Amino acid sequence: MSIISAKKIKYAYPRKDDEGNETEPFVALDGVSLEANEGEFITILGHNGSGKSTFAKHLNALLVPDEGSVFIDGMDTSEDDYTLKIRETAGMVFQNPDNQMVSSVVDEEVGFGPENIGVPTEEIWKRVESALNAVGMYAYKESNPGRLSGGQKQRVAIASVLAMNPKCIVLDEPTAMLDPGGRKDVLDVLHDLNKRNGVTVILITHNMEEVTASDRVFVMDKGRVVMNGTPEEIFSRVEEMKSLRLDVPKVTILAHELKKSGLPLKDGILTSEELVREIMSLRI
Amino acid sequence: MFRDITLGQYYPEQSIIHRLDPRVKLLGTLVYIITLFIGKSFFVYIPAAVFLVMIIALSRVPVSYVMRGVxxxxxxxxxxxxxxIILTPGNDIVSFGIIHITSEGIYMAIFMAVRLFFLITGSSILTLTTTPTALTDGLEKGLRFLIIFKVPVHEIAMMMSIALRFIPILIEETDKIRKAQMARGADFESGNIMKxxxxxIPLLVPLFxxxxxxxxxxxxAMEARCYHGSQGRTRMKPLVYKRLDFIAYGIIGAYLATVIIMRACGL
Structure with a gap:
């Protein structure tokens, strides 16, 4: 069964001019459809202003579509009665780690979500412990989140969502403010959760390197999904990606150029190992 | 300059004071402040100083750290x-024109300065040894009775704890903006007060x-994590009085009694 089912959703932000009169609303989503099955690792790619963050907020019932519908685990996001249940099912991690932390102690921070949904005290402690262990931050449970590095903060933010036992985690550019080391830690945690605990991950990003290991990729532009498929399928369309002002991993470009100049390589090579293997197997 | 502010900061440590119920600490602080204002002479500072020194020693917060808050x-x-010094009437010691420095003035000045010092140190111990969340919980539970007057106790407590959480972040931000403006030629150091x-202004506008x-x-982010007010909310660290808390209440009571007796005896 699909855990996320978005059907032709449209959403526009109302706009006002300097005098406060309503003007033409800004259309952020223009008929986006997306289905995700349980246990999938999905990346949504797009440059700034493509509507990807707006879409993410629809998955958590922070925004409700003007047209179309979003179902999370069978629950309609436009029904107020489901709002809390939906937010419990689909947790959300935001870009700025400082702005999403409520507490000054890591374990209290992770306990905030379970407290809100009325989990009994002993159960909260168990959840906090297992969530912090899952992201490898248990040793810091009594630290002040302000003193942690960006990557550590973001892992705490992931733990805070995990403590609510979600089936799905939506991450809105979680690595945009991190250094390469922190970025790698966060991605490793996400892949680990996805493989070991079967949590569905929706990762929103504009960093190509984060896309390669995902099951499926959706590319957004101007409020629409313009491409979707496996990373191999997406990156084999190098020219199209370039026209959308999106980067392609360097290895893929190299493979693409080699192919253009005559080497019979396959499309959508994503890692250097793969490229080496392909070249070695060529008989020239 | 901004990084020295320890007001409202938590100092992580495992001490008896840290483990006390926040309600005890809140009441203790309140009692302590009241006693500072009861006394009319320096004698009242003796029990206050004993009380304060005892608490700081028990809390294991370094004295230098506490003083940074002062x-x-x-x-x-x-x-x-x-x-x-200037405005207290009494016997002149020195006078220049309309300014009279009196012995009573000097006495009052020292008396008030000591009072302020005790006030700030004492109340900073509260925030140094209590996490904002515990403080919020304590306020919320201790002031629960105000709900009859339709006071949104939970919301106020929540706002307070978030404000405390964001103090260091905003201080850091102020520092950053300051440096950015200085890099573009802004001058914060020279000129008179008006200048x-x-x-x-170029510091405060971006900060706001x-x-x-x-x-x-x-x-x-809070909404995304199902925050919806106090309704149906459970506690990760619920407040339950332990033996230690009752002992602490006893000590606070004894301290208050001492000060009241001293006052009654005219000290």
């Missing part, structure tokens, strides 16, 4: 002392804008 208040203490106050942006981000 530093920003020093100008305030000096100003109040100056006014006390310096004016120089603060960013504070609002953070507030809206945080509100969304």
């Amino acid at each position: 530093k920003p208040i020093i100008p305030l203490i000096i100003i109040s002392a100056a006014f006390n 310096r106050a004016k120089a603060m 804008v960013s504070a609002f942006r953070r507030a809206s981000d945080l509100a969304m």
